Amino acid sequence: MRYRALGRTGLEVSEIGFGAWGIGGDAGGAVAYGPTDRAESLTALRAALDRGITFYDTADFYGHGRSEELIGEAFAGRRGEVVIASKAGLLPDGKHHDFSPGHLRRSLESSLRRLRTDYVDLYQLHGPPPGAFSDETLDALQSLQREGKARAIGLSARSPEEGRAAAGRFGFACLQINFNLLDQRAAERGLFDLAAREGTGIIVRTPLCFGFLTGRYTARDPFHERDHRGRWSADQRERWASAPERFAALISELPGQSPAQFALRYCLSYTCVSTAIPGMLTASHVEENAGASALPPLDEAERARIAGIYRQSSFFAGR
Secondary structure, X not given: OOEEEOOOOOOEEEOEOXXXXXXXXXXXXXXXXXXXXXXXXXXXXXXXXXXOOOEEEOOOOHHHHHHHHHHHHHOOOOHHHOEEEEEEOXXXXXXXXXXXXXXXXXXXXXXXXHHOOOOEEEEEEEOOOOOOOOHHXXXXXXXXHHOOOEEEEEEEOOOHHHHHHHHHHHOOOEEEEEOEOOEOHHHXXXXXXXXXXXXXXXXXEOOOOOOHHHOOOOOOOOOOOOEHHHHOOHHHHHHHHHOHHHHHHHHHOOOOOOHHHHXXXXXXXXXXXXXXXXEOOOHHHHHHXXXXXXXXXXXXXXXXXXXXXXXXXXXXXXX
16 A cells, blocks of 8 residues: 655645545445445445555544544554544534534534544545635644644545635645546646645545546446435436446456556555545445555556546536
C-alpha cells in the first residue's frame, strides 16, 4: 500500500481508503446498498487494516450511526493505526441539513461515543447546499479543532462548483467529491487544478461509480428495496451498466488488473488526489481494491484515451 499526504492537514493516509457508507446497511430504515451482515462488515474492516488501508470515511448519517459503531468496534485497541473521517449536517431523512454550531457539536460528541474515541482525524460538513452554512459554521468547526476533538476539518461537496466556492471562501484543507471514469467533472471544471495550486487534499468518493465500474452488474439486476440504486431510472442504470464495455479494449491492453483496479488507478493518476474511497462490504472487495495500489498510475497517453471515450459518451440520463 502506498500513502499520500491529506492536503495541508498534516495527516498521511493510504491512497486506497475505505468508504463506509455501505456497511451501515439498512439499520433504522436507512437506504444505502441494502442489508449487511455485522460479522462480515467487521471482517472487511479488519482485513482492510491488515492490507495497509489506514483511512476510513464514515458519517453519522450512514446506517443512522451503525457505520461508526462498526468502525469503533473493529478498531478498538488499534485507534492509533487508523485515520478516521466522519461527517455531520445531513439529517436522518436524507433531504434536510443542519449546520448550526449546536448541532455540529452534539453530532460530533455522539459520533465519538459510537467510534469509541475522543477525537476524529477529519470532520467534514456533509453535502451542504449553497448558502447552508456560514462563517459561524466555520467558527464552530475550528472551535472543535482547538479542543482536540477534530484534528482537521473539511467539506464533502455535492458538485465541483460548490467545492470550488467553499474552498475559495473558507479555505478547507481537504475536499471530498464524486469522481470516476464516468464522472470526470472535478477534473474538467477546475477543482483539481485549484486543489493542486492550493495544496488542498482531494478525497475521491464513488471511484467505482456505485459498483457499476466493477463490471458485475447489468441494467436488469434487481436491487433490494433499501438499495438506492434501485430508485434510479432504467435509463440511468442502463448507461452505467453498459459503460465498462467502452473501456474494455483499453483494459485488455493493460493485463493483470480487474476493471475495478483499472478504475481506481485512473483516480489515483491525479496527483492532487490524496485517497480514493471505494465502498467495501466483504474481505474479497478489500483484497481486490487494495491491490490497485500495487499497480502504477495511468500515464498521460492512457488518460488521454480515457478522456476521449468520456467526451464521446453520455453517461448521465438527461444530459
